Amino acid sequence: MDNSVDLMRRRSLLLGGLAVAGSTAVLATSAAGQSMQGHDMASMSDPEELPADPYAAPGAHEGGHGQMTTVGTVDHQQNGFDPTAMLTEWDVGTVSTMDDGRTLRTFEVEAIDKEIEIAPGVVFPAWTFNGRVPGPALRAKEGERLRIVFRNYGSHPHSMHFHGIHSWRMDGVPGSGLINPGEEFVYEFDAKPFGCHLYHCHAFPLKRHMHKGMYGAFVIDPDPDLHPEYADVARSRLLGTPENARWQELVMVMNAFDTNFDNENEFYAVNTIANAYSQKPIRIEKSRPVRIYLVNATEFDPINSFHLHANFFNYFDTGTTLTPTLRTVDLIMQCQAQRGILEFNYADHEAGMYMFHGHQSEFTELGWMGMFDIVEA
């Protein structure tokens, strides 16, 4: 007879019951409900000393996320990669000239099993390229010959499957560059088409190899000589040119982690570390334009998105065009493995903190949220 009470979840009965018990008056004083709690303004002066009032609007010192955040800090040193540094880290390989005069660009990538801290205190048994998740952001120039020396030091067969144009023999699927632990394979192809691409392991089961961390950005800059009608635009995209140096380029790989292996993600992020950029905002100089190479490597969820606060941007889907495929938007969607380039600036904005996040609220609240710290410069 007693346990029946536990099973009762009907709120109509609940309200009646509380009235019968005569405790309504007592409970009402502490019931927060949907109404705002009146709070003592004096307490605002010393917020650190007092326990947080969950019903009070967070102050500016709480960094835009308020109480909605992971707790603690990640040991980036131990991980061997830092999400802030990762934003601007490009692996350009080593360059040589072939007999026919073309440029040969060689990358070296190793598959390594590695435990990484994806959120404060949460260790994930990752499969990595070069010990980091996402793997190195490879960058080349349109038309170059690319050679990627891939060695598998992991515990499972792996491959590098590039989204690009190449022979079937270089595709990184079973039978063409999917190698066993201890083996080596050299992928070789021309860098085309220009754009914002990705590579990932194509071993099966695919979902597992993906969400364990085997993916990375693969950017091919346009060759201005091949696009005379938009040579200026192409030059601004080509790493190493003065035109490109003006831009503040960031590479962001949207990813997520299923830490309990139930095919649903527990943590969402850009560049692996949940809440990394909300706890340490990305410094942006307002006088210089911003270009984001955005890649969606999220597993399990079909779609991820990018929403920019208080600003709009131009979008180049897959980055394979020199004119925007979408103009003046503040939100884009990407399905799994979709990617593109975002261009915007804060030239006319007031300096301060500007938020960006995936606009699936669930992803936002599970770590995929960050801040741009716009500074006068």
Place this chain on the structure above:
Amino acid sequence: MTELAPSSNASSGLRRFLWLLAPLLVLAIAIAWIAAADPLRSFNNGAPPVETITFERTVLNDGGIRVQIRAGGSEDMTVAQVQVDDAYWNFSMAPAGPLARGSTAWIDIPYPWVLGEAHRVKLVTNTGTTFEHEIAVAVPTPVATQGQLVQQAIVGAIVGILPVAIGLMFYPAMRNVGTSGMGFVLALTVGLLAFLLVDMTFEALELAAESAPLFQGPAMVILAALATFLILMGISRRGGRPEGLALAFYIAFGIGLHNFGEGLAIGAAFATGSAGLGTFLVLGFAIHNVTEGIGIAAPIVRQKPHLWAFVALTLVAGAPAVLGMWIGSLAYGTQWSALALGVGAGAILQVMVEVTAFFLRGSGRQRQSWLSPPVLSGFLTGVAFMYVTAAVIKV
């Protein structure tokens, strides 16, 4: 066999010894089974380390959500992050740091929960394992203010003391019943006790299933019941077989433990907000429990106890409901409720045995069969009445 015959002292002693040996043997087997079986249920995937977290208490107040957890890992466990409703939330933990197997900690989450709505708390450990706790209906957890305690005592009195008192008021009417009527009333008592035994046992096992695995809930309940049964049998048989007022007090004690469990459940329902404690429900409890008073009165219909005895019987049987309300509303771990109910089940079993023995001794003198129509109908009426009135309070 006559209890007082000196010639049968030796055989009687042997019989008593055997009486005690049989349940002890069962107890030993149960203990061996516990030792052999893995008490950690979650040990089913071979992935080291095994981690278990049980949510024992949930407190909702102005400061947000507080949960008390108990770790049951094969190694020390660390809570790394806390989600509420699929959002990572700021939290603090006391004591901070890794949790040893069996230890508890409070987690404070300044989360703006919404009155009357559901919330889910999910803990992520350092290995990425998650543990979820549902708050089915969020209401402020009662605090032990004087006013609150008084109001809970009133509800406790309505479901505990009042019905027992009403049941005892049948006493004058019961005094005039004949042999058949007496058989009916005693059988009715055994019937209602049988219902309480079954009901309490299942409820205890249900609560045990919710408690931390290291308590080995089901075994704890069964062993607690067996131990209580043995202890009470041992005590009650020291001065001969209990009859009359003594038996009435044993019944009152057993029913008191049952009402304590009932109070715990109602109080816990208050605390968790899952209480659908409508007027009809409280009345249902009251009607349901009236039979308890009749049962207590049954052994004393041939006696003339003082009025104080009736008061004492009422309080022994009914007052624990008030105590249960108070303790239950403070949202203690379910294992304690399961243990209390297990003890209660043992006590009920003991009075079932004693009332049956009392009846058989009486019927021996009066040639009334256990299967005679008045007795059988009494037993079935007791069970049926409890079953039907219980339907009102089951939702």
